[in-house]
Amino acid sequence: MAVIHPRIHWGAREVDWTWVPETTDEITGVARRMAAEAMGVLGFVFFAGAAIIVNSKVSEGGLGLLGMAAATGVAYALMVYMFHPVSGGHLNPAVTLGELAARRMPPSIAALYIAAQAGGAVLGALLLEVVFRDFVGDASGAAALTFADKMTGWTGALFEGILTFVLVVAYIRAFVVGRGGNIALGALTLGLIVGAAFLVAFPLTGAALNLSRVFGTALVANEWTDFGWYALGTLGGAVAGFVYEYVFQSPDESHEVHDSPGREAPAEA
Template structure:
């Protein structure tokens, strides 16, 4: 009886859907990627949260919506640019889900990425507590994101999902379809999307587009309001991955995928 193992594009090679690192070099490589993801999310959560705290608690509105949007977008672009050469610069569970849905990452590695992103987000929220302890008693709470009072859960989740979909499609176009392209240009593109989303969505949903960012401040501040809706919005990333797989993917790539799956079906099961 044949065992089906769909093939996954993982970096410059193809592996089974069930692939896990086995050799020392593979384990070390995955550890480096996880560290990069954690550090990148740490930096993003800190700078994005700092922009909100400075505006609301330090400068009394001095930054304004435009200033916070610019700071958040620039921070995301810089973190992606810095860590893309190591981990791909996901820095967002939605991006990781998108690559998983597009069959560009094994599930085991996707789970490790998301865990690293969550850990980095918590460290970033803790750093906010340390740096701003003299300005606000609960810095992570001040930086926590929630929906506006008039924004219902389903509507907010849909809005977050749409914005997340756009961000992940842009990532895939820049760094998956356009693999080997200009990293700086791709990072700037993502930063601009984050800034634009912030301008239109911050007053309504907080413009998260990134569940790890919500998780870090929620855990440290114990503020879980609307967290479930943010998690639902993250599914926009998975939808983006499916769209890439069936819309953006070149016909020759689709044929290659199909041939790999047929070969897998014909492969005899291992004892």
């Protein structure tokens, strides 16, 4: 069994501060989760970025806003559905921060998740460069997200934060509180939220809702415009986890056991 050092009290719940694996199987299990997060974000960054590039550089607007929104939402839903059984399908630093704020995962594991998501995003941006090199000289730059000229930083961050809040609350409701539910339905719900957010926010903020996606294209293209504002908007995920924990959650839900990665569930009496 993995060793947890130490357990701290956070509100009414004990939280694992860090998690130390003791066996090769436990290390392998965490590595599988990290790989799943990286692969899921890679796939999402590639498909979402490809939709933007195809619309702007290949088909000359052929996809349109609706087509790009559909491609982005479907890609997110599919990646969550594919990788949820392995890692929980966070695929988003905001979701991971929401889980952390809701005291449902150790900070050490959350840090590993976010690092894996960032790595996957960079690989996704590099893959865009390879696939679309004959169509555009800077594919990751073409797929990079920025705020509209009339959108101020604070307003854009607030807009991104609100949309991210909705996404994270939906994730917590579908997959954390409602564990054992329908994974396909939960993934579809998240995909619909991402698609709807794209329709209303892409012309204004790019509809990121995912800092890892912004980070991947920004790093490869060396284009950091508005990155700080996107990072601020990501805090909406942490707020969502905190608010759900203390406002939306019912008393019965607050007593559910949610085990940390690698921790064995307590035996039933």
